[in-house]
Amino acid sequence: MKVIRLFGMGLLLVCLFMAKEAGTEELTLRDAPSKVCFTPGGDCAKTIIGEIDGAKREVLMQAYSFTSAPIRKALAVARRRGVLVEVILDKATQQDQNYRTADLLKRDDVAVFIDDGHIHAHNKVIIIDKEITVTGSFNFTYAADEDNAENILVIRSPALAAIYGSNWTLHKQHSKSY
Secondary structure (H helix, E strand, C coil): CEEEEEEECCEEEEEEECCCCCCCEEEEEECCCEEEEECCCCCHHHHHHHHHHCCCCEEEEEECCECCHHHHHHHHHHHHCCCEEEEEEEHHHHHHCCCCHHHHHHHCCCEEEEECCCCCCCCCEEEECCCEEEECCCCECHHHHHCCCCEEEEEECHHHHHHHHHHHHHHHHCEEEC
């Protein structure tokens, strides 16, 4: 488990996450510009789309439940402007959905993978340009933005993005190309 301490404006925030599928690391982040968004009412999808729109080289995403058309469209637009976009989706939620996000992403030339190594791939993470990490409880759905009590945390830190990127790569290795 990874312990991260974020310092800024007198606020100490401790976040726990897996740096690898097994193991722990510790990282202290100072001066890591961050945003926090809560739903309902925070329009977190708009914040996520803004981050994707700013991507210049790469967007790596892991999603448990993903049915948000606006976020999917932002990924497609990023791909069309030459950004590498790769998405790992949860196997169970994709099999259960009549709305097949994987099909729509694939149609938009986004590389899609299905995490086949876990009963549920419950991660909700976006890593942008190896320097921005978007994470939290927010499922990439309309309900997450409008109805549920969920949150995102956007952290600008290459060190943190590298750790999340490493974990993303581990999941990609046991995922199947869609």
